[in-house]
Amino acid sequence: MNVSIIVPTWNGVDLLKRFLPPLLEQAGRYRREAGACEVIIVDDASEDGTREFVESLPVCLVVMPEHGGFSRACNAGIRAARFAFCILLNNDVRVASDFLLSLVQPFSDPSVFAVTARIFEPLSGLLATAGKIGEFRKGFWSVYFNYDRPVGDGAFSSEQFISAYAVGGFCAFRTAEARKWGGFDETMSPFHWEDVDLSYRAWKRGWNIVYQPKAVGWHQASSTIGRAFRGGDIEIIAIKNRLLFHWKNLHDPLMLCQHIGMLLFMLLSRWAAGDLAFYRAFGRALQKWPQWRQSRMREKSEARRSDRAVKELLHEFAARSDIDVFRSQQEVKQRHHERLCSPDYAQ
Numbered sequence: 001m002n003v004s005i006i007v008p009t010w011n012g013v014d015l016l017k018r019f020l021p022p023l024l025e026q027a028g029r030y031r032r033e034a035g036a037c038e039v040i041i042v043d044d045a046s047e048d049g050t051r052e053f054v055e056s057l058p059v060c061l062v063v064m065p066e067h068g069g070f071s072r073a074c075n076a077g078i079r080a081a082r083f084a085f086c087i088l089l090n091n092d093v094r095v096a097s098d099f100l101l102s103l104v105q106p107f108s109d110p111s112v113f114a115v116t117a118r119i120f121e122p123l124s125g126l127l128a129t130a131g132k133i134g135e136f137r138k139g140f141w142s143v144y145f146n147y148d149r150p151v152g153d154g155a156f157s158s159e160q161f162i163s164a165y166a167v168g169g170f171c172a173f174r175t176a177e178a179r180k181w182g183g184f185d186e187t188m189s190p191f192h193w194e195d196v197d198l199s200y201r202a203w204k205r206g207w208n209i210v211y212q213p214k215a216v217g218w219h220q221a222s223s224t225i226g227r228a229f230r231g232g233d234i235e236i237i238a239i240k241n242r243l244l245f246h247w248k249n250l251h252d253p254l255m256l257c258q259h260i261g262m263l264l265f266m267l268l269s270r271w272a273a274g275d276l277a278f279y280r281a282f283g284r285a286l287q288k289w290p291q292w293r294q295s296r297m298r299e300k301s302e303a304r305r306s307d308r309a310v311k312e313l314l315h316e317f318a319a320r321s322d323i324d325v326f327r328s329q330q331e332v333k334q335r336h337h338e339r340l341c342s343p344d345y346a347q
Helices: 013-033 050-054 070-080 099-108 175-180 194-204 231-249 253-272 276-287 289-302 307-318 329-337
Strands: 003-009 037-043 060-063 085-089 093-095 112-120 127-129 135-137 140-142 146-148 170-174 208-219 324-326
Touching (some): 003 013, 037 070, 050 060, 099 170, 099 208, 194 231, 194 307
Parallel strands (some): 003 037, 003 085
Antiparallel strands (some): 093 208, 146 324
């Protein structure tokens, strides 16, 4: 399989100097063992010497004219990609030696649109991101819980490893389909929920999203976001984009009514609690009315699976007895001490 590795970056030259050389080594190994491989660095209008550093390396450099956020940078990389599969990596991710080869393995199944990886915290060694459990409850999709499970050396089976979504910082997907659907939704810039959105749109178009536990990496979360945004601003952006995701993609009448009912309750209760961040986020989401209304009509016409079918599929998977579901970091720590969350668990 020929792959295009896309690394979006914004004022992260120090991270690129640390993490890009090992990635280039792995890209070279991939070329020798599997197929063609290119590395695309998307400089999102950095002002820290990123362009000068990258220009000296054997990569394709895409320079954004102005800072536009994660979705726009990724879409620029997708447009520049020459190969059938894109691998998307944050600029602060270190990956295991066989990461690239493992991550593309599930694409042997023609029903797979995207693959998500198994990521650990670099300092604690705790599991940070794995397969994602998706549950629709109280009028909203919840996609925060991870699951994990041991795998053997047999053939990959996508039915055994579905994931609610592929995490944008360490995933792979089919280039042509992502382009056809417009890539990541740029109304969700600068960050958050754009990867959930793209994955859900794939589910409803009849594709599958899967988890590859053999693709192991390490990531220190928010290395870039935490530098440039305050916690309160990050919360507002996340709430705004979560609302936009539901308003655009939720079409089942009953599920939509449940969402509206919960939203009305939140609009009343958050005022009593003094939660002004929610109202700021709600106002920003309403300002996107022309864009998400048009997108909603398009997504409804393109759907091949209903919201209810996706809900039931993910619910049945979450109820399986052969997966380990982590609903809190405390559970992760407990399993870590039981040696269930080490990279060896996937071998």
